[in-house]
Amino acid sequence: MVNESSSLTAGAPPGAAGRSDGESSSIGRTRRRQAWLLVLPMLAVLAAIAGWPLARTLWFSLSDAQLSDMASRQFVGLANYVGETGVLRDPEWWNAVGNTLQFALVSVALETVLGLGVALLLNHPSRLRTLLRAAVLVPWAIPTVVSAKMWTWMLHDQFGVINALLLSAGLIDHPLAFTADPDLAFPTILLVDVWKTTPFMALLILAALQMVPGDCYEAARVDGVPRWRVFFRVTLPLILPAVMVAMIFRALDALRVFDLIYVMTSNSSATKSMSIYVREQMIDFQQVGYGSASAILLVMIIALVVGCWLTFNRVRMEGK
Numbered sequence: 001m002v003n004e005s006s007s008l009t010a011g012a013p014p015g016a017a018g019r020s021d022g023e024s025s026s027i028g029r030t031r032r033r034q035a036w037l038l039v040l041p042m043l044a045v046l047a048a049i050a051g052w053p054l055a056r057t058l059w060f061s062l063s064d065a066q067l068s069d070m071a072s073r074q075f076v077g078l079a080n081y082v083g084e085t086g087v088l089r090d091p092e093w094w095n096a097v098g099n100t101l102q103f104a105l106v107s108v109a110l111e112t113v114l115g116l117g118v119a120l121l122l123n124h125p126s127r128l129r130t131l132l133r134a135a136v137l138v139p140w141a142i143p144t145v146v147s148a149k150m151w152t153w154m155l156h157d158q159f160g161v162i163n164a165l166l167l168s169a170g171l172i173d174h175p176l177a178f179t180a181d182p183d184l185a186f187p188t189i190l191l192v193d194v195w196k197t198t199p200f201m202a203l204l205i206l207a208a209l210q211m212v213p214g215d216c217y218e219a220a221r222v223d224g225v226p227r228w229r230v231f232f233r234v235t236l237p238l239i240l241p242a243v244m245v246a247m248i249f250r251a252l253d254a255l256r257v258f259d260l261i262y263v264m265t266s267n268s269s270a271t272k273s274m275s276i277y278v279r280e281q282m283i284d285f286q287q288v289g290y291g292s293a294s295a296i297l298l299v300m301i302i303a304l305v306v307g308c309w310l311t312f313n314r315v316r317m318e319g320k
Helices: 002-010 021-061 091-123 130-134 142-153 161-168 182-210 212-222 227-255 259-265 274-284 288-318
Strands: none
Touching: 021 288, 091 130, 091 182, 091 274, 091 288, 130 142, 130 182, 142 182, 142 259, 182 227, 182 259, 212 227, 227 288, 259 274, 274 288
């Protein structure tokens, strides 16, 4: 019995053996109270810079506010959402939702695969590794508006260098309007986004690769395990949590994409995202109430997608 008691208390914190249940619960309450006091300033700042604008937008979405006359707005309830002319009855809104979800799904998938490939290349020892890492980050360092305008000029059907190269190589027989043609605009924006954001994914995945213990590779090399099997059995499982985090960060950006699409194709229906739809309603049509309702729906869709992704990731991790 003495041995059992000593073994049970051997791994306990110093002083824990002499504490009663009441003392332990009191200490726990004190620590929780201290934790909330430390977090409270951050929550207050977050409520000021995020909670108040969101609440104000929600209030505007329940009114018929117009940009030209904000003072005379009236409460209309859920009419902006489900009314005869509400957002949820507008085919253009659902077109924007479809474009955004398709953009997020395809871009994040391509950027993850390409980022993984680039990270694996940069992870190999090389004299030029530092220079290559800096060069890969150049597209990510360029502001989105600048890179979008740059690609718009390069893809122009009259004086763009891309059309000139394709014509000289005999791949096309006439200039292509990459950003004006509805059939080409969406794939073009996807490729430009992949070009710009792949370095971001590569950087995060490279950081995860640097954390993989070298002993794992050494043991696999001694056992004569093929490289492809080492990748799928050792490397990928170890970096998968970091890849998941990178994908959720990238998905958040993709779901609220605005500047890249707006600069390259403006309000084109073929590429219109949810954010562009919100801007169009609030600024172009001056319908602040209607635009606020679409903004709230945008937030809800992003929260739903992210919540489903986090739930799936948690279930997958617990299943292991």
